[in-house]
Amino acid sequence: MHNDISEKIELLKRGTVEVYSEKDLTERLLDAHKNSKQLRVKLGMDPTSPDIHLGHTVVLRKLRQFQDMGHKAVLIIGDYTARIGDPTGQNSTRPVLSGADIDANAKTYFEQAGKILDTDPAKLEVRPNSEWLSKLGLVDIIKLCSSMTVAQMLERDTFELRYKKGVPIGIHEFLYPLMQGYDSVMVQADVELGGTDQTFNNLVGRDLQKASGQKPQIVMTMPILVGLDGVEKMSKSKNNYIGVTDSANDMFGKVMSISDEMMENYYTLLTNVPTAEIATLVDQDQTHPKQAKVALAKNIISQFYDDHAANAAEAEFEKIFSKKQLPTDIPTANISAEEISASKLIVAAGLAATGGEAKRLVKQGAFTIDSEKITDPNAQITPANDMVLKVGKRKFAKLIVS
Numbered sequence: 001m002h003n004d005i006s007e008k009i010e011l012l013k014r015g016t017v018e019v020y021s022e023k024d025l026t027e028r029l030l031d032a033h034k035n036s037k038q039l040r041v042k043l044g045m046d047p048t049s050p051d052i053h054l055g056h057t058v059v060l061r062k063l064r065q066f067q068d069m070g071h072k073a074v075l076i077i078g079d080y081t082a083r084i085g086d087p088t089g090q091n092s093t094r095p096v097l098s099g100a101d102i103d104a105n106a107k108t109y110f111e112q113a114g115k116i117l118d119t120d121p122a123k124l125e126v127r128p129n130s131e132w133l134s135k136l137g138l139v140d141i142i143k144l145c146s147s148m149t150v151a152q153m154l155e156r157d158t159f160e161l162r163y164k165k166g167v168p169i170g171i172h173e174f175l176y177p178l179m180q181g182y183d184s185v186m187v188q189a190d191v192e193l194g195g196t197d198q199t200f201n202n203l204v205g206r207d208l209q210k211a212s213g214q215k216p217q218i219v220m221t222m223p224i225l226v227g228l229d230g231v232e233k234m235s236k237s238k239n240n241y242i243g244v245t246d247s248a249n250d251m252f253g254k255v256m257s258i259s260d261e262m263m264e265n266y267y268t269l270l271t272n273v274p275t276a277e278i279a280t281l282v283d284q285d286q287t288h289p290k291q292a293k294v295a296l297a298k299n300i301i302s303q304f305y306d307d308h309a310a311n312a313a314e315a316e317f318e319k320i321f322s323k324k325q326l327p328t329d330i331p332t333a334n335i336s337a338e339e340i341s342a343s344k345l346i347v348a349a350g351l352a353a354t355g356g357e358a359k360r361l362v363k364q365g366a367f368t369i370d371s372e373k374i375t376d377p378n379a380q381i382t383p384a385n386d387m388v389l390k391v392g393k394r395k396f397a398k399l400i401v402s
Contacts, residue, residue, distance in 0.1 A: 005029050008069055012220070015058070015269045017196050020203065020219040028190055028218060032071070039071040042189035042217070044129070044180055045113070046078035047105030052112040053241040054300070055225040055234035058269045059193045060116040062222060066191070067123045074187050075113065077106045080130040081179050112244050115304055125187075132186045133179055144178050147211055148204070153177075156200045181205035189217045196221045225269060230259050248301045249327075252313035253394045255297035256321075260289045263296060271299045326388060326396070333397045335383050342367065343377040349389050349397040366392045 009026055019025055032039050043063050045056070052060075063073045082102045110126060117124055136144070153174050154160050162169055177200060184192055184205035192202045199221050206216035224233045227240030234241045242254045258266065260282075267278045281292040298310035320327055333349040340348065346358035346367060359377040361367055367374050368390045369381065387399040 005033065012062070012065060014275070015062070015222060017221045017223050018199070018219075019221075020206070025191070025218045025220075032190075039066065039190040040074050040125075040188060041066040041071055041191040041193065042074045042076060042184060042187055043193045044076040044078050044081075044183060045109055046082040047102055047109045048082055049236060050105045050108045051236060051243050051245065052109060053234055053236060053243050054270055055227070055241065057116055057244065058222050058225050059195060060113055061270070062193050062220065064117055067118045072123060072125055073117055074125045074127065074189060075110075075117070076183050076187070077109060077126060077128045078180075078183075079103065079106050079128045080133040081176060081183075115244055127187060129179070129183050129186075133182070141175070144182060144208075145175070147208060148174075148178065150174075177201040177204045178208070181208040184217055185209055185212045185214065188214060190215075191218045191220060193220050193222065195224050197224060223265075223269065226262065226265065228254055228257055230262055242300075244304055248305050248309040248313040249316050250394065251301050251304070252297045252310075252317050255300060256293055256317060257393075258293070260284070260293075263289070263292055267296060271296070271303075273299065321393070330388065330396045330398045332400050333389075334400050334402055337383055337401045339380050339382050341377065342374045342379045342381055345381050345383070346389065346391060349399065351389060351391040351395050351397055361391055 005026060008029060009022065012025070013019060013022070028039060031037075041063060043059055063075075067073050079102050082105075083099075106128065154163055156177070159169055159173075161167075180198075180201045181204035183189075185208050189205065189209075192205055194202050199219070202217075202219040202221070206219065209216045226232070227234035227238060228242070229238070229240040232238050232240060236243070242251055246254070255266075264278060264282045267273050267281065268275075273281070281287050281295065294314060298307075298314060301310040301313055316328060331350070335345070335348055342362050343352075343355055343358040346352045346361065347355055352358040352361060362374060362377040365373055365375055370388055371390075374381075383399050383401050385399065385401050389397045389399065
């Protein structure tokens with residue numbers, strides 16, 4: 001049994017940054033095995049945007065590992081905490097979303113998280129934290145606040161930095177880690193998962209559980225996935241992300257765009273490929289980087305689609321990038337026959353969100369019409385049926401003139 005637990009510990013530790021503590025996790029797993037019970041493994045997600053990207057799946061995949069070992073995932077949808085906004089990683093207060101936006105995002109979060117998690121009710125419990133937080137009265141909140149000091153709160157790096165710079169910190173922001181920690185008390189979490197930016201909040205949960213007479217949860221932190229640019233964390237707002245609802249072709253192209261140096265990190269955090277095999281794949285003396293990257297892209301696509309989609313995406317990528325052919329299915333764009341500037345044409349075809357972005361793309365030489373590069377944003381174009389526009393390496397549109 002001890003050998004079995006040791007193997008599970010090694011699997012669970014893969015890709016983690018810290019485990020508070022490994023000894024406690026071992027004891028908790030042994031006790032669960034001995035008494036045939038499930039550990040309650042918590043992950044909180046605030047529905048602050050409607051889409052989940054691969055950065056979110058790093059912790060979701062770790063949660064799935066616990067499920068596969070027979071434990072229960074407790075997914076907390078932070079519909080109430082999202083009304084405050086976690087200041088994690090922020091140098092200013094995050095804007096508060098409307099209730100309607102939060103509810104809509106929460107629905108898509110669950111649907112998309114279901115692509116990674118086992119949704120069997122025996123393995124998954126989904127709880128909105130409004131279930132208990134909305135019932136707290138002023139006396140309850142004051143009592144909760146009394147469990148921590150201002151000095152303890154200022155130990156949090158983001159608060160400390162803002163305080164030293166004289167950047168305002170709202171009193172309500174101090175409530176966020178307390179509310180997240182209270183979630184752990186209410187669901188009686190044995191383990192809580194989170195990114196490294198959640199370490200402070202997760203440890204507050206341990207403190208509140210102790211104060212409530214519960215055994216403090218084990219905290220496991222995961223690294224923040226770097227985005228496609230290799231610099232910033234993966235984020236939709238930074239346009240350096242791979243969404244879990246992206247098409248197989250888009251996923252493939254995006255993975256192929258990452259640097260060779262990023263592959264080991266992506267393999268470790270986003271796949272189940274054994275560590276020894278990863279070492280071979282990222283060693284350029286043993287595996288060509290393109291071959292390793294193709295294998296990575298297909299692995300990721302297979303998780304959200306299937307092997308057939310992964311193979312088709314590889315074939316489509318080769319057709320477009322290696323053989324310089326047009327995609328099999330090019331999106332169409334309806335447009336009038338009136339003469340239009342190059343930058344406005346790009347926006348009208350849905351290949352750029354704004355005129356400013358379109359002008360920048362044209363000036364960078366990223367825009368072609370029927371394979372002819374256009375470098376003047378103000379160049380006048382007369383649209384024609386079946387005219388093919390291309391922006392960057394992966395965006396295409398075929399015009400239909402009306």
